[in-house]
Every structure is written in C-alpha cells, then in structure tokens.
Amino acid sequence: MNDGGVPISQHPGEQVIYACTPCGRRGVYSKAKLIAEHGDIGLPRLASILSAACDGRFDSPQMKLCKAYFPRLAESSIADSKNANGREP
Numbered sequence: 001m002n003d004g005g006v007p008i009s010q011h012p013g014e015q016v017i018y019a020c021t022p023c024g025r026r027g028v029y030s031k032a033k034l035i036a037e038h039g040d041i042g043l044p045r046l047a048s049i050l051s052a053a054c055d056g057r058f059d060s061p062q063m064k065l066c067k068a069y070f071p072r073l074a075e076s077s078i079a080d081s082k083n084a085n086g087r088e089p
C-alpha cells in the first residue's frame with residue numbers, strides 16, 4: 001500500500017510539521033495521530049490530503065494551488081535517498 005513516497009513513520013521526530021504554499025498555512029500533527037487516521041501512507045499523499053483541506057479557504061479558483069510540504073523532511077536526507085532507491089522502473 002506504499003505509494004512510493006517516504007511514509008509518515010519515517011518522518012523525523014514524533015511530530016510532523018507541514019507548511020503550505022501559497023496560502024501560508026502551517027501546522028503540526030502528531031505522527032501517531034496521523035497514522036491512526038490515514039494509515040502509514042506516503043508523505044506526498046498526505047501532502048495532497050492536507051492541501052485539499054485548504055481549498056475551501058479561498059473563493060478564487062486560481063488560489064487552488066496549495067501544495068503542502070514538510071520542512072523538517074526537506075532538511076533530512078531521507079527524501080533524496082528514497083528518490084534514488086525507490087524510482088519507478
């Protein structure tokens with residue numbers, strides 16, 4: 001059931017910090033709570049779920065460009081090594 005991204009369980013620390021552009025929404029979720037709610041899905045999929053939750057905040061269609069990301073993950077090397085190893089054939 002892995003979608004190819006780094007799973008929530010491999011995010012560094014006990015909390016998953018995300019930030020969303022361009023709306024500037026930020027949040028901190030308990031990793032255990034996220035896994036309980038969504039399963040141990042890939043962070044890219046979690047990002048799209050979180051981004052979808054943003055959409056209702058804007059009236060303007062061109063603001064539906066939300067893209068959540070995980071600043072703490074970007075600081076680590078997990079994403080890079082996963083990309084190198086987990087590439088689709």
Ligand SMILES: [Zn+2]
Pocket residue numbers: 020021022023024025051054066067
């Ligand atoms: Zn957003």
